[in-house]
Amino acid sequence: MIDITDPSVGMVQLVTFTVEPARQQEIAGIIVDQVERTVAHHPGFVSATYHLSFDRTEIMNYAQWAGKDAFDAFAEDPASQDLRTAFANLDGVVSITGSAWQIYRAVTPAAAR
Amino acid sequence: MIDITDPSVGMVQLVTFTVEPARQQEIAGIIVDQVERTVAHHPGFVSATYHLSFDRTEIMNYAQWAGKDAFDAFAEDPASQDLRTAFANLDGVVSITGSAWQIYRAVTPAAAR
Numbered sequence: 001m002i003d004i005t006d007p008s009v010g011m012v013q014l015v016t017f018t019v020e021p022a023r024q025q026e027i028a029g030i031i032v033d034q035v036e037r038t039v040a041h042h043p044g045f046v047s048a049t050y051h052l053s054f055d056r057t058e059i060m061n062y063a064q065w066a067g068k069d070a071f072d073a074f075a076e077d078p079a080s081q082d083l084r085t086a087f088a089n090l091d092g093v094v095s096i097t098g099s100a101w102q103i104y105r106a107v108t109p110a111a112a113r
Numbered sequence: 114m115i116d117i118t119d120p121s122v123g124m125v126q127l128v129t130f131t132v133e134p135a136r137q138q139e140i141a142g143i144i145v146d147q148v149e150r151t152v153a154h155h156p157g158f159v160s161a162t163y164h165l166s167f168d169r170t171e172i173m174n175y176a177q178w179a180g181k182d183a184f185d186a187f188a189e190d191p192a193s194q195d196l197r198t199a200f201a202n203l204d205g206v207v208s209i210t211g212s213a214w215q216i217y218r219a220v221t222p223a224a225a226r
Contacts, residue, residue: 001116001118002118002221003117004162014173025217028218032218032220035220036220036223040221040222041223048219048220049117049216049218050217050220051214051215051216052217053212054181054213054215059217060127060214062175068167099166099171099173101164101166101173103162103164104138104145104163104165104172105141105163106161107148107152107161108115108160109153110149
């Protein structure tokens with residue numbers, strides 16, 4: 001269970017990988033295996049959920065962090081920079097972009113309120 | 114509680130609004146209020162969580178749907194099309210883009226496994 005509205009989450013990082021469509025799932029598998037071995041050990045890491053676009057051209061990671069400080073410490077770690085370089089150099093990866101977010105408000109079905 | 118890995122979610126729709134930074138939060142408030150009155154009543158709607166980018170230039174909705182069929186039925190409803198037009202015409206909204214995703218795999222902290 002990964003709660004989007006978990007109050008201990010201070011920052012959401014969206015990472016989008018543009019990929020060759022024929023390799024979408026293979027690349028996602030490689031990335032998830034690496035993230036389990038590396039990022040999942042970082043202090044302040046809460047979760048990373050990988051999504052496949054229906055049109056097969058992208059992979060998106062919705063990542064939760066305890067806060068921006070924890071994420072910045074991770075991003076500045078040389079091992080993290082090596083990981084990003086390795087992902088960018090994977091066969092079939094065209095580009096990688098990231099963006100940082102805070103939760104604002106959530107809407108649930110009217111019938112359930 | 115909104116569970117990213119909820120198995121009843123068949124499709125994730127990401128909607129990103131590019132906005133004038135000074136109006137980011139005001140626009141997000143207007144959109145959320147409208148979505149609570151409209152989209153939240155649609156069959157197959159599971160949740161919508163609004164995020165504000167740290168750089169203030171974007172608003173992102175992470176929306177869960179029961180499946181692509183439910184989302185397509187919503188998207189083809191004339192009322193939904195009116196809503197999108199209304200959002201695009203809000204003062205301070207520059208552009209709106211959407212993309213459709215399926216959950217692939219989730220990673221949790223190594224210490225918790």
